[in-house]
Amino acid sequence: MGQGPYAAYRIPFTDFNMHDTGVHSSEIHEQGNKVMADAHLAEAYRSSTLRLFTHRLQAISEVPGFERLRDRARAIKCEVIEHLDYYLEQFADNVERRGVKVHWATTAEEACAVVRQIAEQAGAREVVKAKSMVGEEIELNQALEAAGIRPVESDLGEFIIQLAGERPAHIVAPAIHMTRRDVSELFVKHIHSERTEVPERLTAIARRTLREMFAKAGMGLSGANFLVAETGTVVLVENEGNIRFSTTAPRVHVTLVGIEKLIPRFADLGVFLRLLGRSGTGQKLTSYTSLLTGPRHAGEDGPEEMHVVLVDNGRIKTLADPKMREVLYCIRCGACLNTCPVYRKIGGHAYGWVYSGPIGALITPQFVGLQQARELPFASSLCGACREVCPVRINIPDLLLHLRSEAQEEVPLPRPKGSPVRERTSMRLWAWVMNRPRVYALGSRLARWGQWIIARKGWIRRIPFYPASRWTDRRDLPALAPQAFRTLWKELHDGDE
């Protein structure tokens, strides 16, 4: 490239940070506490997830029959997962007929080796990457770097976290935890850009910097949102246009994708496209939807060579478990993260691996083993909000409970010492009261009367005794309502049959 507008900033490759590898789920409490103690970080998570959550609500309210769409999507995913072998074969046959080379990878190492070999055969020293969670999962960047090949993330969020040397903090919005100021600081430090906090300026800086890469990279790599078995089509959705560039500009393109991303028919695509954008970001449709149907033919744009790498890496094992195979329905929309009260508080990095939030708590133990991710199924209040928003109706709370009992059997914890004795006694007392409606009613009347000592303006800021004090250590507790629900119910329905 010459001295055109796109030559303004250069990516100093030597300045890229590789994030730490491995699974750190056992540190979820420490990492979560750090986020909650950091007002800046806590606000970034709170405001971003609230925005996505609100946009989703607005978007789905405009679609008549949204619940029926969810039912249809679940039925389609159920069909495909129950007959995964059939649909995988159908997809592979059809996509090969279109001139695409199909590769099968059982493990992360195998998948990395396949991509590395393709890059080496293509003579690519740089690989421009569109967002790929499977790439994160198999630690592809580390593998490419080790082979002397430079991976450059082209999705804005991924580019930011690549500069920061971090893992994605969210399935859909990898840099959700960063404010404009954080991004500005990163750009100044790593690509020596001007200092600005104007979003449009920051985006323009990233665009100018990355534009050069699309022209220069010998290979492009993307994930896939859906694979259509009937037609052998790879479907990608995005908002930035970087996927279009990554999949068309370089001479060679690789799609790296988990085997669960299949849908049976082209006609099914409409169901998922209507759900995905609305559930994830509250958009009717993302800005770009790309359908890849093979390498270019004479007179067309696109790569000369196209490969699809179908990755297992724990998915077949999950499929073999009749209870847990439901997690393979996931279309990675991120809605369960945005609605989860735990994710909103502790953020994505606390989950200690690539996938976070409720779906991360389910799939991480599948992919890395319960031994390494034992804490994750317990990182949930089981409120059911995730199940309410999931476009394919995965029964997340139910599966979390199932994993909890598996965790207790497979990796039992030593009996707790010290204060948990008081906790156990409190729980026994609670269970005793809950089994005696009259005692419960009397207790709640007394608590309602006695709370005036600690409640102010409808909130209890601090409860002085354990274990309730742990609740108010970090959050306020709403005071008991002036009237019990039972009393209200009785009043409302007085005279009903």
Ligand code: SF4
């Ligand atoms: S579990 Fe459901 S809500 Fe969560 S990311 Fe997957 S599809 Fe979206």
